[in-house]
Amino acid sequence: MTSAYARLADLVAAHGAAALVRVASVQGSAPREAGAAMAVRPDGAFHGTIGGGELEWRALAEARAALAEGRGRLRRLDMQLGPDLGQCCGGRAIVTVETFDARDLADLRTMAEAAAEGVPLAARMDEDGRVARAPTSPRRGGGPREARTGGDEGRHHSPPPVGPAGRRPPLRGGIETLGDALTWLEETAPRPTPLLLFGAGHVGRALVLALAPLPFRVRWIDGRADAFPAHVPANATAVHTDEPGLEIAQAPPGAFVLVMTHSHPLDLALTAGALARADLPHVGLIGSATKRARFEKRFREVGLDEARINDLVCPIGLPGIGDKDPAIIAAATAAQLLQARERALAAAPPMPVAGPSAS
Incomplete structure (x- = not known):
């Protein structure tokens, strides 16, 4: 912005x-x-x-x-x-x-x-x-x-x-x-919420565009060097890495995480890593209710806290929007992220005042 x-x-x-x-x-x-x-x-x-x-x-x-x-x-x-x-x-x-x-x-x-x-x-x-x-x-x-x-x-x-x-x-x-x-x-501007977005496929690309005018600072991560477009919005940084798990470990407290890679095993590992950190308030995973059920079973096997498993957002996007077009998924997900951001800000310490208001 x-x-x-x-x-x-x-x-x-x-x-x-x-x-x-x-x-x-x-x-x-x-x-x-x-x-x-x-x-x-x-x-x-x-x-x-x-x-x-x-x-x-x-x-x-x-x-x-x-x-x-x-x-x-x-x-x-x-x-x-x-x-x-x-x-x-x-x-x-x-x-x-x-x-x-x-x-x-x-x-x-x-x-x-x-x-x-x-x-x-x-x-x-x-x-x-x-x-x-x-x-x-x-x-x-x-x-x-x-x-x-x-x-x-x-x-x-x-x-x-x-x-x-x-x-x-x-x-x-x-x-x-x-x-x-x-x-x-x-305050100089709405403080951007850091967001780790894993995956530069069709939905990832559409979501980065949907988030471009919104108060998020996107770290867009993929292991495929040719996955990213030639130009990305100003609030997004494309990161090509063979060790995406390090991004989870190094994420600042309060960061949001969205996982939508090309690999289900990678989705599982990244989502588990994000849920293992209690200071990451919003963890989303693209997929169906069936995918969620399968992943939840694996999360319990590795000992993840049940409350954190319940915190997982999957499927992503506002309920009631069933269209699978990437742009529509992105719009529904961006709106859901804004809701999560409002909740996080409401729970955060008070922010600076705007300016001279004394009578």
Whole structure:
């Protein structure tokens, strides 16, 4: 998925300026979640959406006005969707508008690199009323480590101030005031879920294409050097290896696994290896209920935990879709993976807030 910062960098490089429209916070029902963003060109063309309707229309008008005035302070729109906008959602949304020009291009590219890695940003309001951001280095536990620095204007890359007892801003709960600065953590893009996909056959190829615009980082593995197409989507890495089992052993905790190779014995070995790791929350295997029954018998023979055997997703894909066309299997499987991702995120530690939302 292309992040808003990557879009902004491209627009500034091509048009000299661009605006970032972001949903900073939401109370109640709203068209989009906090963090949803749009990149806006000086001529009013845009990429992305904050939900459409009157909310988006007014935010775009504000972005065009800000771009017409030139690079300036952050603007903040606080709107009640029912009374102010006549939208039936009925909630409250705070939307921010920031403008950028060629002076910000290096910073935007740094932010785009952070977004590609799923790295949050340490952000603060600077003395000019603009947002200064620095990529953070993730550490175990989900909090920020030290911010990376660089660039020509150090204050735009400086890490935010640290409060009493070395406190950093919280991962949720809005903005925390530390000293004289508003400081928060900001997600750059949906954090991609790592996915190990074993098999580059017809369904594997269709699935990689289905996952291309979705928040997954795909490691696509096959032992046949000529199995992969000449080009793969940007979020996928083709891996030719004679030792696919090592990929299971080296997978990061939280990775998803899908097994659909050309070999049933290989399917069995890879699936057993994945189920043996309790920290891999989603293990899927292509095949019928008969194949599952046969594999379950073998899993019990080798002593796999019964609960993990029951966790196996086989057949794959949303129930009720019986068509065997590879593209349809891929669509049903991609939707199932999104459901599994939602469950995994719900069980994960809180994520960084989107931006300045204090009244």
